[in-house]
Amino acid sequence: MALQIFDSKAQALRAFAPLEAGRVAIYVCGPTVQSAPHVGHLRSAVAFDIIKNWLTFGHSLSVKFVRNVTDIDDKILANAKDQSRDWLELAESVNQEFENAYSALGIATTAPEIQTPKATEFIAQMITLIELLIQRGHAYAATDGSANVFFDTASWPSYGELTNQKIENLEGEQDGSHGRKSPTDFALWKAHKSDEPDTASWQSPWGAGRPGWHIECSAMTHALLGESFDIHGGGLDLRFPHHENELAQSRAAGFDFANFWMHNGLVTIAGQKMSKSLGNGISAESLLASASASAVRYWLGSAHYRSTLDYSTTALAEAESALNRIKNFVRRASDVQTANGQTSGGVSGDRDAAEPTYPSAFIDAMDADFNVPAALAALHDAVRAGNSSLDAADTAAAASAAAQVTAMARVLGFEGALGDAASAGADRADEATVAKIDALVLARRQARADKDFALADSIRVELSELGVVLEDQADKTTWMWSN
């Protein structure tokens, strides 16, 4: 089955074919680094990370992935002013928080195929693009003599094509014209304001100022991916006006622009969108403090990327339990292999081994517009089958199931958690503690052999207080950390 992707411009599923055979170029709108990352940012980043993984691993495409960082914007300047900080320093520090959150979740930010350009690095390209738009009759310098430059929506008949809006139904900018000809015209270049720092101002043919929000993406896609590229992604809330305006600008400049548009659904809390005004936002920091990173990743994938995802502590706990089931299987399979004298690396994915095979149900699910919940079902099916194989002492079948599970987990991005599980408890504590635990486990084993169950139970309690959980098996006892 071929890969189908829901193109939100066409509002339909379309068969995906790269513009250039074997390669795929993706541009995703990243954050405006104005304040700390929240769960919504993470959802978007994880969704597109999984998409990237499937194109890479599942379709063997060479992926070029760009996720921009908006580091100059009204909010950044306003927040910096409120906090009496330098805006560049604020942007840099918030960006660092984003990168920390991304790396905690296993979202690559530095891999060779990934680029994370900043808006301020592309001012020159934006100016060139604005000049081109003026030349082509789709943009104009402000009518009030300021350095503002606007996109002329009236000059672009297909304006509104992305979100199916008729221009007469749009309200447009109501807070004064600033030299606009029409309320729906949007800023390409914003004149420098006297109360804004000089460092937030660049010279341009129209006077000192800074870029409007939308132009950066048009300029960066052009500079990094060319006049046309395969997929443009971002959060659903960016469809209008941001993506609509990007599309208008880029097309009006003569570029084909994105072949597919993909929008991820928003995260709600108790059914409501999280927002600063409601004060119900969940920061990345508190999210990652409340559950393991891999559980967060599992949870973020537990609803289809286009569906609304509702946050709750129960949902995270469920994700943790579900993930544990997967981890336990991989660990059991690994234990059996190790016991059989095989290399323990065999189960958890030998990189030199042949390309992993995915169950057909997993492939079908991922090819159906990246249906991760259905893909997780396929993964759990493999876990159940693998467990049955272990119970039946069919180690070959179990190893094969474990390899498949690991391969699927790699696509979904929580493969790391499986490795941890396979290596039991080490590296969470110093060697002395581990040695002590091992000694206690052995002592309890001896006590049980001696039928001194009172002693055995007291040792179990002692270990429990150290945060250690025991698992008695027929011929041995293994231990792991209790969470």
Place this chain on the structure above:
RNA sequence: GGUGGAGUGGCUGAGCGGCCCAAAGCAGCAGCCUGCAAAGCUGUAAAACCACGGGUUCAAAUCCCGUCUCCACCUCCA
């Protein structure tokens, strides 16, 4: 007012004309395992009249019409 999305078991959440008397997970139940637990595993077991009312069809959770409820966007937003 305009544009789009959603309502599926106790919970999360797929499915979007026949393979659906509806996947998977969580919770629960039963069994296995165990000195007892915990953890783990298994399940020919149990649990959903797929918001409501009509209609189309040989066949509807899935298509059409109407109704109700909820959410998002309409120039700050992932």
